[in-house]
Amino acid sequence: MSKAYPSNLSHAQYEFVSDLIPEAKRGGRPREVDMWEVINAIFYILVEGVRWRALPGDFPPWQTVYTYFRNWRKDGTWLHIHDSLREWTRIDIERHRSPSEAIIDSQSVKTAAMVHEAVGYDAGKKICMAQAISDR
Numbered sequence: 001m002s003k004a005y006p007s008n009l010s011h012a013q014y015e016f017v018s019d020l021i022p023e024a025k026r027g028g029r030p031r032e033v034d035m036w037e038v039i040n041a042i043f044y045i046l047v048e049g050v051r052w053r054a055l056p057g058d059f060p061p062w063q064t065v066y067t068y069f070r071n072w073r074k075d076g077t078w079l080h081i082h083d084s085l086r087e088w089t090r091i092d093i094e095r096h097r098s099p100s101e102a103i104i105d106s107q108s109v110k111t112a113a114m115v116h117e118a119v120g121y122d123a124g125k126k127i128c129m130a131q132a133i134s135d136r
Helices: 011-020 035-048 062-075 077-092
Strands: 117-122 127-131
Touching: 011 035, 011 077, 035 062, 062 077
Parallel strands: none
Antiparallel strands: 117 127
């Protein structure tokens, strides 16, 4: 059992997402690691920004945690968890489960002397947007 780190999921939060975690593979050794500890270790790495090898010793071995992280990235588990949480959150606030539109923001910059081609105009800021073209 690891210490209580700020990045840890509560038991209630873990129970909420535990069904989204893949079951152990059939035919292999039984899973001995606590998946709540694995998830907490992954969140610790992501929140604290430390190297895998710097994972505190009260979590499962870093190699085990990294293997789960890598496998879930490859098989789409993280994307599935993200999408499910987004849908559940939207339903909870009485919105449609999937947004019907999205907003993409970009930064407008004034055209500089080195720029040879304007690629657009930002009417709100009243400036030309440009794409730099090198002379190399």
